[in-house]
Amino acid sequence: MIVENLRSLGHRIVNTVWRIGYASRFFMLILLYSGTSFRRFHLIIKEIFASGVMSLIIILVAGLFVGMVLGLQGYETLKRYGSESALGSLVALSLVRELGPVLAALLFASRAGSAMTAEIGLMKATEQISAMALMAINPMARLVAPRFWAGVISVPLLTALFSVMGVFGGYMVGVVLIGVDQGSFWSQMQAGVDFRYDIVNGMIKSFVFGVAVTVIALFEGYDAPPTAEGVSGATTRTVVQSSLAILFLDFILTAFMFQGE
Amino acid sequence: MSSQALVEIRDVHFGYDSRLILKGANLTFPKGKVIAVMGGSGSGKTTLLQLIAGALKPSSGYVKVDGQVIHKLDHKDLFRMRRRMGMLFQFGALFTDMSVYDNVAFQMREHTDLPEEMIRDLVLMKLHAVGLRGTHHLMPAELSGGMARRVALARTVALDPTLIMYDEPFTGLDPISLSVVANLIRRLNDALGATSVVVTHDVQESLKIVDYIYFIADGVVAAEGTPDEIRASDMPFVHQFMHGEIDGPVPFHYPSGDYGQDLNLRPDR
Ligand SMILES: Nc1ncnc2c1ncn2[C@@H]1O[C@H](COP(=O)(O)OP(=O)(O)O)[C@@H](O)[C@H]1O
Ligand SMILES: [Mg+2]
DSSP states (O other), X not given: OHHHHHHHHHHHHHHHHHHHHHXXXXXXXXXXXXXXXXXXXXXXXXXXXXXXXXXXXXXXXXXXXXXXXXXXXXXXXXXXXXXXXXXXXXXXXXXXXXXXXXXXXXXXXXXXXHHHHHHHHHHHHTTHHHHHHHTTOOHIIIIIHHHHHHHHHHHHXXXXXXXXXXXXXXXXXXXXXXXXOHHHHHHHHHHHOOIIIIIIHHHHXXXXXXXXXXXXXXXXXXXXXXXXXXXXXXXXXXXXXXXXXXXXXXXXXXXXXXXXX | OGGGEEEEEEEEEEEETTEEEEEEEEEEEETTOEEEEEOOTTSSHHHHHHHHHTSSOOSEEEEEETTEEGGGSOHHXXXXXXXXXXXXXXTOOOOTTSOHHHHHHHHHHHHOXXXXXXXXXXHHHHHHHTTOGGGTTSOGGGSOHHHHHHHHHHHHTTTOOSEEEEESTTTTOOHHHHHHHHHHHHHHHHHHTXXXXXXXXXXXXXXXXXXXXXXXXXXXXXXXEOXXXXXXXXXXXXXXXXXXXXXXXXXXXXXOSOHHHHTTOOTTO
């Protein structure tokens, strides 16, 4: 019994390592075949439109709500210490450092990432990818790389929008609804948020998450068995794996970036 | 004839994993002809097309196209060779995220520097040749099966290939679309001066349009001949295939153990 469990555990670990290896190789190939995408930038623009704009509404709405919740909870806590005036700083720092990059990437993964997997998987299942290769056009260069760069560009932009909406939500609840002083809300925010330390680090995070999510989504689609079950399984795996990857990478990056100063 | 051959397949062996699918196939496709390749499902017809296109490598033997051994070409030369080939996939494989127009224009835009006005004229000419000029603004999902197949046909010949391969072009078509597509295959071949290979199950329809027929069974060419020779043939294999008989040299039963034993019947009862 124990031996069997150990064996299956070992098998799964080996399998996982193999897949990570394949995915890394896939990532290298994307970079190798990225030339076309940059020479023909409209290919990327089209994909930014498809995946970025698709996630826009959900990002804006989610950002607003998260900011409003931050306003409420932050006020509750700060009031105990009599420092409600620091609300602006708290809302902005939470968003810029953590919630913006992480939540925007999670939303992007479940909205655009899963769609990317399904699209590429279906293209493979219906032989569109083989057809392209037989037309002497490299599918990595023509299909995969533009989607990758579109994701890598979209995620930081969406993250910025998420944070802006969040700050606006916090302002609505904190200042307009509860009545925290408007002047101190903004001035505390301005004083509390450092460009290099907070904003740049937040953007680096969202860039890394963007790379992780799109590589996982494209790899799962390209690797999906060419059947209906194969594609639906791959879509689920994209959401699960990219969510875990985002949270794991967030921990690592946070540990390196914010060591308390 | 061999100097006139566009494709020569010589003693090709190929297997996925360890199971051999092709065991010494020999076929010759002369220039300008339409050739049918027939055989049961799983007999390796698609595999054969993939070998010609260089998507797979034979484990021994070779495929020559226009005098060049396909599996010896490097990546660049292989891609150059593929530009002269067109392949129609079983279900068309149209790009679902592009309109009919963009599908047909795709290779022209990728492989040539033609100005957009000229591409427009060419696309409309190709669509006109398959009778579907009026559909250029539609998306593939808006087409019927027969129309999608014809659009795919227009896309396949977009760059006037010298070798056109069709993988079961008649599957799932109603009888009218079927003979429309069959006649298009013949007409396009002759108009372009190309060579065509049609992989199909449809014996009756293809006998009308092709110049030569190969039957593949058990990894080798089991029979071959012109349509007249095939019609006159009394080979049991050809007979079974032509008339769709259920059992014959191609067995109905997948190899299996003793039926009685599988049902737990005792021989002594
Ligand atoms: N990628 C593959 N991996 C393993 N086996 C395959 C693969 N593709 C096809 N086969 C097997 O090879 C045999 C021939 O396939 P194929 O050439 O597609 O046959 P056909 O087109 O004549 O129906 C079949 O038994 C099929 O199961
Ligand atoms: Mg086949």
